[in-house]
Amino acid sequence: MKKLINNAEDVTVEQLKGFGLACDDIDVHFDPNFVNVAGGVKDRVAIVSGGGSGHEPLHGGYVGLGMLDAACPGQVFTSPTPDQMFEAGKTVNGGRGILQIVKNYTGDVLNFQMAADMLRDEGIEVRNVIIDDDVALKDSLYTAGRRGLGTTVIAEKVCGAAAREGYDLDKLAALCKKVNIYGKSMGMALTSCTTPQNGTPSFDLPEDEMEIGIGIHGEPGTKRDKIKSADEVTAILAGRILEDEAYTRNLSEWDPAKGDWVDVEVTDITFQKGDEVIAIVNGMGGTPLSELYTVYAKLAELTAQHGVKIVRNLVGNYITSLEMAGVSITLVKTDEEILRLYDAPVKTPALRWGI
Amino acid sequence: MADARAGAGTVTGPMVRAWIEKSAEVLAENRKYLTELDSPIGDSDHGNNMDRGYKAVVEKLPEGDDIGAMLKSVAMSLISKVGGAAGPLYGTMFLDGSKPLIGKTVVSGEELAQFFADAINGVKKRGRSDVGMKTMLDALAPASDAFRAEFAKDGDMPASLKAAAAAAKQGMEATIPMQAQRGRASYLGERSIGHQDPGATSSYLILQAFSDAVEEAAK
Numbered sequence: 001m002k003k004l005i006n007n008a009e010d011v012t013v014e015q016l017k018g019f020g021l022a023c024d025d026i027d028v029h030f031d032p033n034f035v036n037v038a039g040g041v042k043d044r045v046a047i048v049s050g051g052g053s054g055h056e057p058l059h060g061g062y063v064g065l066g067m068l069d070a071a072c073p074g075q076v077f078t079s080p081t082p083d084q085m086f087e088a089g090k091t092v093n094g095g096r097g098i099l100q101i102v103k104n105y106t107g108d109v110l111n112f113q114m115a116a117d118m119l120r121d122e123g124i125e126v127r128n129v130i131i132d133d134d135v136a137l138k139d140s141l142y143t144a145g146r147r148g149l150g151t152t153v154i155a156e157k158v159c160g161a162a163a164r165e166g167y168d169l170d171k172l173a174a175l176c177k178k179v180n181i182y183g184k185s186m187g188m189a190l191t192s193c194t195t196p197q198n199g200t201p202s203f204d205l206p207e208d209e210m211e212i213g214i215g216i217h218g219e220p221g222t223k224r225d226k227i228k229s230a231d232e233v234t235a236i237l238a239g240r241i242l243e244d245e246a247y248t249r250n251l252s253e254w255d256p257a258k259g260d261w262v263d264v265e266v267t268d269i270t271f272q273k274g275d276e277v278i279a280i281v282n283g284m285g286g287t288p289l290s291e292l293y294t295v296y297a298k299l300a301e302l303t304a305q306h307g308v309k310i311v312r313n314l315v316g317n318y319i320t321s322l323e324m325a326g327v328s329i330t331l332v333k334t335d336e337e338i339l340r341l342y343d344a345p346v347k348t349p350a351l352r353w354g355i
Numbered sequence: 356m357a358d359a360r361a362g363a364g365t366v367t368g369p370m371v372r373a374w375i376e377k378s379a380e381v382l383a384e385n386r387k388y389l390t391e392l393d394s395p396i397g398d399s400d401h402g403n404n405m406d407r408g409y410k411a412v413v414e415k416l417p418e419g420d421d422i423g424a425m426l427k428s429v430a431m432s433l434i435s436k437v438g439g440a441a442g443p444l445y446g447t448m449f450l451d452g453s454k455p456l457i458g459k460t461v462v463s464g465e466e467l468a469q470f471f472a473d474a475i476n477g478v479k480k481r482g483r484s485d486v487g488m489k490t491m492l493d494a495l496a497p498a499s500d501a502f503r504a505e506f507a508k509d510g511d512m513p514a515s516l517k518a519a520a521a522a523a524k525q526g527m528e529a530t531i532p533m534q535a536q537r538g539r540a541s542y543l544g545e546r547s548i549g550h551q552d553p554g555a556t557s558s559y560l561i562l563q564a565f566s567d568a569v570e571e572a573a574k
Binding site for chain 1: 390394395397398399400403404434435436437438439440441442443444446447481482483535536537538539541542543544
């Protein structure tokens, strides 16, 4: 393993230290670790997210004006713990409640639920919305369900803008759930990745093979295949996304009337001719930007063939897996509301426009 | 230590402290092993997380013989230090199990059986899971049943905990042919078959540490 680190145990703290020094508008807190927008939040819903480290710029890179109010980084590829979200939530609470955007990984879901329970005990209203947009997984009955991928970035952008427009907590949670069912993603890996703690690759991937349906934690995907061309790989991923059938599953959410977590049945969309979408061609951390543009070229051709129009796009590293080489594609259907909020000004370390 | 109720059929505060400290030792020894088990079907962090968590557990363990207070402290340390799914699941397990034991310096076999039952229910509810899904419950539930059955015979605490640990080991091994239905391993579908569940393994190690600690104390 070759890595630019000092001590493997210290990577998350050292990274946070540098992040804080590099970003003027962001406050960094240690023990428990979280980052938040400087100046705090007044008289509107605050938005908090988080997850394991190693996916940068997710989530800290999306803290700032028009997006997240706080982010809680866990250890590398390990979900953050409830005390982090608890302190972050208390810090950014602007008196109108907190929306927690949670990627669908068992650890993230459980830790954010415990944090929500703790914040509620402090008299702060909290809604958790789960993002589960990974079409690589077909069924949810016998698995922990689809994982959260690139739609998370769009949900954080759109909800961040909506919070600043004055959406109340229920309206904001409904918007976030809409973005989730409008979004579909799928990824693949050319190489594995190595966490600093372990020092060896998370899985073996021979030189002539690729892993289709990869998650973002170095966990193996759903299918191993011989390596193919960029166009063929793009066609596999885009094909699965564009042709994915409406997916029905139960997602856990807080029911304020019952005062308990309940399972709610959710069904997502299928892409139709005439749909307008935001597209992300996302690098997994070790993919040259040039290769991502090659993928984007094919994606634009395939969506056009499908009658789906890309109206906005992001090409680059937005939700990564350390140094893994690979790509994920995300398409999020838009409507007037989503597009207006997506275009609203944003000023964060990783996304910046309209300012 | 000479509590009037302490005897072969009970567990005392010092025994619980010894259990917690032994668990930390065993998890440190098995850090690499647990992480290796987690590598093919998870995200290669279980051993690191449990070791980090139990180190914090030992550091923050309160003085005194209050068994409920000790177990609650274990829960809070694990919740804040482990992360992943294991943090909230083990945290909930110890938190829910500890509640009826607050203020007690000695617990009976019946109370310990209730501790196991409460702990397991907490894990089931938090994880929306049950036995047979290739999780820590596959080690915990048979251990709980074995403890209750063995203790009902003649109230021998060391023998009952030994039976619980043996059942946990069997339960852990029984996860090998299972297809995972919860956690990250579930994403692999059939490819999760043939691997021993890391969570069931750490659960077994913790129960074995309990049995060993009480057996040593009883000598």
